Amino acid sequence: MKLLQLFIITSVLTFETSALKGFNKRAWDYGTSDITNYFKNDKDESTKSSEEQQTKESPIPEEPKLSPCSSTNPLTGGFFDLSELSSINQENIVAWSAKGHDYNKNFTLGVCSSPLKPNVEVNNNFDGHFAKYQINSSEVGGFYVDEFGDKFSIGNFNSTPVFRGRKLTLSYHNGSYCPNGIDKKSTLLSFICDREILSKATVSFVGVLHDCDYFFEVRTVHACPTAQKADNLALIWIFLFM
Ligand SMILES: *[C@@H]1O[C@H](CO)[C@@H](O)[C@H](O)[C@H]1NC(C)=O
Ligand SMILES: *[C@@H]1O[C@H](CO)[C@@H](O)[C@H](O)[C@H]1NC(C)=O
Ligand SMILES: *[C@@H]1O[C@H](CO)[C@@H](O)[C@H](O)[C@H]1NC(C)=O
Numbered sequence: 076m077k078l079l080q081l082f083i084i085t086s087v088l089t090f091e092t093s094a095l096k097g098f099n100k101r102a103w104d105y106g107t108s109d110i111t112n113y114f115k116n117d118k119d120e121s122t123k124s125s126e127e128q129q130t131k132e133s134p135i136p137e138e139p140k141l142s143p144c145s146s147t148n149p150l151t152g153g154f155f156d157l158s159e160l161s162s163i164n165q166e167n168i169v170a171w172s173a174k175g176h177d178y179n180k181n182f183t184l185g186v187c188s189s190p191l192k193p194n195v196e197v198n199n200n201f202d203g204h205f206a207k208y209q210i211n212s213s214e215v216g217g218f219y220v221d222e223f224g225d226k227f228s229i230g231n232f233n234s235t236p237v238f239r240g241r242k243l244t245l246s247y248h249n250g251s252y253c254p255n256g257i258d259k260k261s262t263l264l265s266f267i268c269d270r271e272i273l274s275k276a277t278v279s280f281v282g283v284l285h286d287c288d289y290f291f292e293v294r295t296v297h298a299c300p301t302a303q304k305a306d307n308l309a310l311i312w313i314f315l316f317m
Contacts, residue, residue, distance in 0.1 A: 143234040144187035146243060153300035155243055157236055157266065160276050160297055162188035173278040173291060175219065184217040184278055184291065186245070186264070187234035191215050191226075198225040199251045216247035217262050217289070227251040229289045230262040242266075243298055253287035262289040266298035 141147065144158040162169045162185065170190030173182040183190045191197070195212040198221075216232025230247025237244055243266040250260030265281075276295035283289050 144236065146236040146238060148238050148241075148243075148300075150238070150241065151300075155236065155266075155298060156301050157186055157243075157245070157295075157297050160186040160293075160295060161234070163234070168192065171276060171278045171293075173280045175280055178280065178283060180219040180221065182217060182219050182229070182278075182280060182289070182291070184262075184264070185215075185232050186276075186293070187232060187236075189213050189215050189232055190217065195226065197228050197251070199228070210251065215250070217250075227260070229260045236266070253285060255285075255287070258287055260287055260289065262291065264291045264293055266293045266295060268296070268299035269294035270296050270299060272296070 142156070142158065143163055144161050145154065145156040147154055158164065160169065160171070168190060169185065169188065171184045171186065173184060175181050185191075189212065191212040193213045197210040197212050197215055197218065199208065199210045210228050214231040215228045217229045218226045219229065220226055228250035230250040232247055233245065235245075237246075245264040245266070247262040247264075248259065250262070252258070253260055264278075269277075272294055276293055276297065279292045279294075281290040281292050
């Protein structure tokens, strides 16, 4: 049985390597290519971007640029990629929902991208008056809908996750006005590595302060170091083979 398992694991890994070669070539090319290069290379494999050439010509090597929605933990050096949870590289808009429970409003969130289509009306008013500045729905990172069906932004998305100690976080700013009419709503997402959940991610609303600052917890396998990604795939394959 042990030998059989070993054989299956070996063949699964081999299969995976060959089947995902094209995918891996890009997916594991972290640090050397950013999203722009990704698309450029798609069009013409042989044309190097001018940025890449500059890097080669310059005597001092530049810091490798991380692709959007990824981060390196300065403590462990581990690489983390949340882009699978975003609309980056996806044809459809990826949105995550979170129940507001006692807040009586449910939330819809994007990770490093907007959960809204362009040109959707987002309410920015406070105290019954419409505020001066317009909210661009393509920049919104999360929103809730009030009892009248109006959408309120809880911040513009950003695609630079930041490590705070061991915590992988992402913050959104410049949402709709807060009740004080001065501050704008903002959001903090805290990502937790979870290999047990069956979905790609679960988003839980943790709380809100002053009707202005929103906190969420996102449990996902994508908050685990990506070096372990292949193992997870292999496990799934083993499960299917058995
Ligand atoms: C929030 O979602 C839950 C379940 O999806 C639903 O029962 C509830 O009515 C929603 N609340 C609001 C305020 O839309
Ligand atoms: C909204 O934001 C997007 C992305 O930043 C931008 O391309 C677009 O021009 C903006 N639209 C308006 C109306 O400002
Ligand atoms: C919020 O918007 C203001 C004005 O548009 C801008 O100056 C500021 O840099 C923005 N803040 C963030 C965190 O994006």
